Amino acid sequence: MRRAIFPGSFDPLTNGHLDIVERSIDLFDEIIIGVLNNPDKHPMFSPEERCEMIDEVFEGFDSKGCKLVVESFQGLLVDYVKSRNGTAILRGIRAVSDYEYELRMALMNRRLEPEIETVFLMAAEEYSYVSSRLVKQVFTLGGRVEGLIPDLVEEKMREKLNS
Ligand SMILES: Nc1ncnc2c1ncn2[C@@H]1O[C@H](COP(=O)(O)OP(=O)(O)OP(=O)(O)O)[C@@H](O)[C@H]1O
Ligand SMILES: [Mg+2]
Incomplete structure (x- = not known):
């Protein structure tokens, strides 16, 4: 049973995240999208809303x-x-900046649990600059984020900003 955990904040889910999942379904029998409960990061959406x-x-x-x-x-x-x-x-890797962070995390996690392997997929070209943080910034300032996040996520962000 090849069961992968895809951990992240997903605050909110972007098309970059979606792309990683879509390309992983042939590699694993099960993928658990693990939404990190990180109140100290002052997320836009609660873990329940994100899930x-x-x-x-x-x-x-x-x-x-x-x-x-x-x-x-x-x-x-x-x-x-x-x-x-x-x-x-x-995990997904976008740029060299991701690589440095991800390498440290993967090595630390291997030290903690050698039998758990970290698997990396390279980001799709068209989403390689997309992060949840950037999408939130641009959207909050009134910029267009169409095509970078699922329509439903854009609706929820609009509701959140208007509430
Ligand atoms: N556009 C993308 N393409 C490929 N992988 C991505 C993309 N965005 C995020 N990931 C990967 O998804 C995993 C979870 O990331 P995370 O939830 O931190 O998203 P993020 O967009 O980096 O959010 P934040 O901007 O809040 O840091 C990480 O492995 C990250 O590298
Ligand atoms: Mg990140």
Whole structure:
């Protein structure tokens, strides 16, 4: 059973995240999208809102036999992965800046749990500059983010800003 955990803040989910999941469904039997509960980062959406949004975005998505699970977690990532019997941590790499951070995390996680492998996918060219933070910044200032995030996520961001 190849079960990958795709951890992140997903505040909110972008098309870059979606692309990583879509390209991973042939590699794993199950992918758990682990939404980090990180109140100190002052997220735009609560972990519950983020999970709900991701569930909705994947509704009707054909994952070709790969089971998709969405849930939130907190604490040490490798502990969470172990508790879910995960075999791999799935991460995306956009630029050299991601690489440096990801390398440190992967090496630390390997030291903590040598049997858990970190698997990296290179970002799609068209989303390689897209981050949740940048999307939030641009959207909050009234810029166009169409095509960078799912329509549903844009709606939820609009609701959030108007509330
Ligand atoms: N556009 C993208 N293409 C490929 N991978 C991505 C993309 N955006 C994020 N990822 C990857 O998804 C995982 C979770 O990332 P995370 O939730 O931190 O997203 P983020 O966009 O970097 O958010 P933030 O801007 O808040 O840091 C990480 O491995 C990250 O490298
Ligand atoms: Mg990030």
